[in-house]
Amino acid sequence: MRAERPRTRLPLRRSLFGRLLAVSALVAACSVAATAWIAVQTTSGAIRQEQGQNLTADARIYNTLLGYAAVHSTWDGVDGTVRDLAHRSGRRIALTTEQRRPLADSAALPSPPALPPQASAIVDPLSVDTALSRTTEREGGAADRVDPRAVGPFRLPAAEREALQRAADRNAACLNRVGIAADVVRGASGRPRIQVVGNDPDRVQDTRCASDELDTPTRTERKALGTLNGLANACLKRQSRTGILLNPDLSWSSAAQPRKAPAAAPEVATPVPSVRNGEDDRAAASCVDTARREQLSSYVASPALLFIGDEGGTTVPGFDLSPANTAKIAGAAALVLALTVGATVLAGSRLVRPLHALTGAAQRMRDGEDSAPVRVAGDNEIGRLAAAFNDMADHRARLESQRKDMVSDVAHELRTPLSNIRGWLEAAQDGLAEPDPVFIASLHTEAVQLQHIIDDLQDLAAADAGVLRLHPEPIRVEDVLAQVAAAHQARADTAGVTLLALPWADGAPAPELWADPVRLRQAVGNLVSNAVRHTPSGGRVTVRAYGSEPSAGGAADGGEVLVEVADTGSGISAAHLPHVFDRFWRAEKSRSRRTGGSGLGLAIVRKLVEAHGGSVGATSVEGQGSVFTLRLPRSGPRETDGTVPRATDRS
Numbered sequence: 001m002r003a004e005r006p007r008t009r010l011p012l013r014r015s016l017f018g019r020l021l022a023v024s025a026l027v028a029a030c031s032v033a034a035t036a037w038i039a040v041q042t043t044s045g046a047i048r049q050e051q052g053q054n055l056t057a058d059a060r061i062y063n064t065l066l067g068y069a070a071v072h073s074t075w076d077g078v079d080g081t082v083r084d085l086a087h088r089s090g091r092r093i094a095l096t097t098e099q100r101r102p103l104a105d106s107a108a109l110p111s112p113p114a115l116p117p118q119a120s121a122i123v124d125p126l127s128v129d130t131a132l133s134r135t136t137e138r139e140g141g142a143a144d145r146v147d148p149r150a151v152g153p154f155r156l157p158a159a160e161r162e163a164l165q166r167a168a169d170r171n172a173a174c175l176n177r178v179g180i181a182a183d184v185v186r187g188a189s190g191r192p193r194i195q196v197v198g199n200d201p202d203r204v205q206d207t208r209c210a211s212d213e214l215d216t217p218t219r220t221e222r223k224a225l226g227t228l229n230g231l232a233n234a235c236l237k238r239q240s241r242t243g244i245l246l247n248p249d250l251s252w253s254s255a256a257q258p259r260k261a262p263a264a265a266p267e268v269a270t271p272v273p274s275v276r277n278g279e280d281d282r283a284a285a286s287c288v289d290t291a292r293r294e295q296l297s298s299y300v301a302s303p304a305l306l307f308i309g310d311e312g313g314t315t316v317p318g319f320d321l322s323p324a325n326t327a328k329i330a331g332a333a334a335l336v337l338a339l340t341v342g343a344t345v346l347a348g349s350r351l352v353r354p355l356h357a358l359t360g361a362a363q364r365m366r367d368g369e370d371s372a373p374v375r376v377a378g379d380n381e382i383g384r385l386a387a388a389f390n391d392m393a394d395h396r397a398r399l400e401s402q403r404k405d406m407v408s409d410v411a412h413e414l415r416t417p418l419s420n421i422r423g424w425l426e427a428a429q430d431g432l433a434e435p436d437p438v439f440i441a442s443l444h445t446e447a448v449q450l451q452h453i454i455d456d457l458q459d460l461a462a463a464d465a466g467v468l469r470l471h472p473e474p475i476r477v478e479d480v481l482a483q484v485a486a487a488h489q490a491r492a493d494t495a496g497v498t499l500l501a502l503p504w505a506d507g508a509p510a511p512e513l514w515a516d517p518v519r520l521r522q523a524v525g526n527l528v529s530n531a532v533r534h535t536p537s538g539g540r541v542t543v544r545a546y547g548s549e550p551s552a553g554g555a556a557d558g559g560e561v562l563v564e565v566a567d568t569g570s571g572i573s574a575a576h577l578p579h580v581f582d583r584f585w586r587a588e589k590s591r592s593r594r595t596g597g598s599g600l601g602l603a604i605v606r607k608l609v610e611a612h613g614g615s616v617g618a619t620s621v622e623g624q625g626s627v628f629t630l631r632l633p634r635s636g637p638r639e640t641d642g643t644v645p646r647a648t649d650r651s
Helices: 014-069 078-088 160-176 202-205 221-236 279-297 321-365 381-429 439-463 477-487 491-496 517-533 602-612
Strands: 092-097 104-105 121-123 182-184 192-198 245-246 249-256 304-309 473-476 498-503 512-515 540-548 560-569 615-621 627-635
Touching: 014 078, 014 121, 014 304, 078 092, 078 104, 092 498, 121 512, 160 182, 160 192, 221 245, 221 279, 245 439, 321 381, 381 439, 439 602, 439 615, 473 477, 473 517, 477 491, 477 498, 477 517, 477 540, 477 560, 491 498, 491 517, 517 540, 517 560, 517 602, 517 627, 602 615, 602 627
Parallel strands: 498 540
Antiparallel strands: 092 104, 092 304, 121 304, 182 192, 245 249, 473 512, 540 560, 560 627, 615 627
16 A cells, blocks of 8 residues: 655745745835835935925024014014015915914915914014024124014114214224224114124224224113113112112112213123122012013014914925935835846746646646656645655556556456367367367356456456445354355365364454445455465465454444454565555466466455455465455444445555
């Protein structure tokens, strides 16, 4: 019998499915990684670029509107400034009061989109947003969040500006003549001041170019400073604190102390205490700051909410990919596509190559040509398919060889008795032989042999076709063995062989066996006949039966019945033993049919036992004898209608 290849499931890492899955996962991972990397790089870069551009544009818009509010007491007339800023930035700009009453809106639509709930900034020159405005630090102004451009009553009239400008020009020209690079700059209030390259005031003091006119407060500045000093002292008086005297640079000293020499304030700066005295100085600084805001409040516009967005009204502007980013995306996509195509071609070619070999081998087999074995590349699905195909091709070749041998053997076995019958009849017809009893007996013997061969062939054909009929019934195996021994006793005696039928091996009565008594006697009888024929005179043939315990997957009703036929004959060599159940097989090819039989007896035994759901085996030692064992389930064949399934040829 041919052992079947174990059908265990392949590990995923070695299977074709696992490899295809790995390739697909690799390609997908590369695609996702490349796409994610490109998306992150391009999106992050574009967002950073947009954020930087937007922040710069927003700061410019905020500072422009903040400057407008610092020099105007109302927002009237800001529409032109808003539209100009919107046109230059490509953004939507809207101003509303703190109660969201519209002041100006650059949206040209009849019904502009609603403003977002959160304002972009609050435009208040007396409370500057330092994150958006760097005007205070850039222009050297105060750090108290008051816009330096908000000068209010400190703004100089034209006459005072012109007089100070002439003095500043003379001073700058003098410095330039002595080799000090200087220039005249004008502050928000209109007061000019000398700016020296290198910003080294000591060099200016060493020259004769200094002018007291630029350091003396004008009438307008003294008046505004006096008003601011009064507001600060009123604040301190409400806190029961001592009043202060403000200097032009907004530093102060206690009213009880003499005031320092007056010095003109180049610009309105942060109040700085001249004499620090703990709580009094902090209270004075707070009152000066409050006084400044109170003094400027009537000169600047009221706080307004600023909204900055795109023309559609959304607050997050979109962006377009640059040509460089577009080229990068196209290149990465082409690379991923090339990798995908390459991996697919490689995996597909490795997959299709063995399939093409299998297809060619199958076509050669169809055309009747000898098909060379397909090379097994590995232990995977295709490798197992190739191995199964090779097994199928080998099995088909063996079956074809057996078919040819069987046809030849059948023709030989039928031709011999027919030739004998024809020869005797032609001899009688020619008058060379008399039809006496010996003549008739010889013809009868040949006819019986011919009928025996035909009956055996019919039984084998019925078993192969699955139509061999069984009629199982409860029987006692001891009775069957006794009947077989009695039927072959005469032949055994003639051959000088002792034939024994032993009782049930366990000593107890043999159990009932569900089987077809006629077919079972035929199977055991073929074994006994074969044993007597191959046992020399003086030998012994023994027939016995015994039981076996049930095992996992064994008979359902508990165990099997073993029928054993043992002889002390010539035995069978180890090389010939696997073929004893093949059709028309003889250990000695030279044996005649009279001494060697038809060669179908043991093949019929195997078919009959398999029809009962059992099996047959043989052991032998050459020169000592052979043992043939039938293993029959006690329940017999499962079918109760007498039809036996087709027995498979497992040779």
